[in-house]
Amino acid sequence: MARIAVIGAGMGAMAAAARLAVAGHRVAVYERTETYGGAVRGLERDGFAFDTGPGLLPLPAVYRDLFIKTGKEPLEACVELVQVDPSARHVFADGTELSLPNASRAGVVAALDEALGTGTGARWGDFLVRAREAWDRTRRPLLEEPLWPNWQVLADREPYPAVPHKRLLRTRRAGTLAEVGAWELRDPRLVALLESHALGYGLDPRVAPASAAVLPYLEHAFGTWYVRGGIRELARAVYERCVARKVDFSFGAEVVRIRDKDGRAAGVELADGTAAEADFVVAGVTPGVLDRLVREAPVRGADEVAPQHGAASRLTVLLALRGGRPEGAAHRTVVHADSRETELDALFGTAPGVPARPTVTVLRPDDPELVPDPGHEAITLSSVVPAQTDRSRAEPEVFDLHAENLIAAAERAVPGLHGRLLWHEVCTPADIAETTGAQGGAVPAPALAAGEGRLLHPSNSTAIPGLFTVGGWSHPGGGLPHAGMSGALVAGLIVEGPEFRGSQ
Numbered sequence: 481m482a483r484i485a486v487i488g489a490g491m492g493a494m495a496a497a498a499r500l501a502v503a504g505h506r507v508a509v510y511e512r513t514e515t516y517g518g519a520v521r522g523l524e525r526d527g528f529a530f531d532t533g534p535g536l537l538p539l540p541a542v543y544r545d546l547f548i549k550t551g552k553e554p555l556e557a558c559v560e561l562v563q564v565d566p567s568a569r570h571v572f573a574d575g576t577e578l579s580l581p582n583a584s585r586a587g588v589v590a591a592l593d594e595a596l597g598t599g600t601g602a603r604w605g606d607f608l609v610r611a612r613e614a615w616d617r618t619r620r621p622l623l624e625e626p627l628w629p630n631w632q633v634l635a636d637r638e639p640y641p642a643v644p645h646k647r648l649l650r651t652r653r654a655g656t657l658a659e660v661g662a663w664e665l666r667d668p669r670l671v672a673l674l675e676s677h678a679l680g681y682g683l684d685p686r687v688a689p690a691s692a693a694v695l696p697y698l699e700h701a702f703g704t705w706y707v708r709g710g711i712r713e714l715a716r717a718v719y720e721r722c723v724a725r726k727v728d729f730s731f732g733a734e735v736v737r738i739r740d741k742d743g744r745a746a747g748v749e750l751a752d753g754t755a756a757e758a759d760f761v762v763a764g765v766t767p768g769v770l771d772r773l774v775r776e777a778p779v780r781g782a783d784e785v786a787p788q789h790g791a792a793s794r795l796t797v798l799l800a801l802r803g804g805r806p807e808g809a810a811h812r813t814v815v816h817a818d819s820r821e822t823e824l825d826a827l828f829g830t831a832p833g834v835p836a837r838p839t840v841t842v843l844r845p846d847d848p849e850l851v852p853d854p855g856h857e858a859i860t861l862s863s864v865v866p867a868q869t870d871r872s873r874a875e876p877e878v879f880d881l882h883a884e885n886l887i888a889a890a891e892r893a894v895p896g897l898h899g900r901l902l903w904h905e906v907c908t909p910a911d912i913a914e915t916t917g918a919q920g921g922a923v924p925a926p927a928l929a930a931g932e933g934r935l936l937h938p939s940n941s942t943a944i945p946g947l948f949t950v951g952g953w954s955h956p957g958g959g960l961p962h963a964g965m966s967g968a969l970v971a972g973l974i975v976e977g978p979e980f981r982g983s984q
């Protein structure tokens with residue numbers, strides 16, 4: 481039985497902790513805030529409840545697997561999973577509306593043909609077939625296996641089988657997601673639909689590799705899920721599973737240093753001056769925080785993937801409304817920006833700033849647990865904003881103004897919204913930085929192949945024996961399923977050793 485110190489109680493770290501405890505190890509989690517879940521938080525006020533982190537769960541199989549491997553009760557016995565159908569409604573810049581049914585190819589093709597015109601469904605359907613090929617080629621190395629030592633293969637090879645495109649006497653293949661849209665989809669609304677999937681993860685479709693096609697595929701193939709009571713309930717269930725497996729949690733316990741002995745990680749030191757010895761240390765924090773914790777030695781090997789830079793953040797606006805949720809309202813509506821180009825220039829240009837007319841995701845869960853009574857509704861709005869680095873730092877009041885822009889955009893999804901508004905709360909990148917410790921409130925994106933490896937994440941094992949990294953900032957990247965998988969990978973690497981090649 482080894483002693484394992486886990487830094488942070490984010491979803492990736494807790495997934496690793498539960499698995500390691502089941503494998504017979506003594507696991508202690510040190511979390512700097514007063515609660516578990518990291519980014520997965522909620523806010524309650526006046527009988528209303530909201531998720532302030534992710535509001536939907538893709539690929540629930542990852543958490544199903546965690547619950548199967550760590551105890552008798554399956555995930556469904558601990559939380560109520562609800563499939564979101566339609567998976568999304570889209571309101572495009574030209575006013576066209578589209579409702580995409582959940583995980584049904586025929587249904588999606590029919591819905592597209594009806595909303596956008598005959599032929600668009602087939603074009604999207606053919607794209608999904610190619611996206612599936614990219615998914616099949618990268619699923620194992622980018623989700624289920626530790627990062628390959630020869631990760632450059634993933635960085636150099638584009639797994640998306642782009643359609644040859646004739647241009648100025650040359651035949652080219654799409655290298656970026658935006659080129660996939662322009663050359664293969666050809667309808668501005670289909671392009672907007674495609675690009676919104678990358679943007680939702682904080683990625684610029686103009687530079688995201690074509691392999692980002694796996695993001696819409698993933699949603700199409702595995703559906704979109706909601707957890708009754710809010711996604712925070714998933715964090716609660718994972719925390720309770722950890723506690724049931726005798727994982728020890730210390731809250732208000734900031735790790736300030738990782739101890740090493742004879743070149744091996746040997747424990748952690750806390751801000752209050754206490755220390756804990758350990759045989760393995762698992763760090764669920766950002767690369768910047770990790771660097772500060774390990775002063776003497778480089779954490780990453782010389783040929784390691786560089787930590788992902790320039791990640792975007794989120795602006796979230798929580799709305800308490802009078803009047804009940806209308807029957808049949810879509811759970812998720814994406815209100816597209818009037819000009820995606822202007823939005824992307826603002827977000828990812830040389831002087832990153834908050835776009836005045838952003839793409840806004842409107843979440844309207846059909847969940848009585850979120851409202852004081854059926855005569856009220858709780859709605860969450862979110863948009864991508866730059867992480868607050870020195871180059872893009874905005875004053876808090878600026879976000880209040882931008883919150884008004886989000887509410888104005890949401891009016892297109894929820895007519896009469898302004899008249900129903902009781903109050904609203906604004907969650908800024910600074911709030912995300914507070915809950916996760918990520919500088920500027922940056923939110924990590926999932927790992928993607930190609931693009932010279934810019935969207936790969938550092939491996940879970942580090943240059944320091946006994947020190948592993950877990951969660952959204954290490955392989956296989958950000959997002960609930962990916963962080964959950966990183967927990968499985970770290971547990972495998974510790975329990976089975978460096979030869980571990982993945983568990984699924």
Ligand SMILES: Cc1cc2nc3c(=O)[nH]c(=O)nc-3n(C[C@H](O)[C@H](O)[C@H](O)COP(=O)(O)OP(=O)(O)OC[C@H]3O[C@@H](n4cnc5c(N)ncnc54)[C@H](O)[C@@H]3O)c2cc1C
Binds near residue numbers: 915953
């Ligand atoms: C607003 C928002 C929206 C999001 N939307 C989506 C979405 O739609 N879909 C999706 O898949 N993902 C989304 N994400 C991302 C997703 O929530 C995360 O990638 C996922 O929860 C994984 O988190 P993690 O394991 O990296 O831990 P984190 O959530 O980053 O938590 C890290 C934890 O470590 C703790 N910590 C940091 N430093 C120390 C220290 N020195 N000592 C002790 N503890 C420390 C922090 O306090 C925190 O609890 C969103 C995130 C946010 C913030």
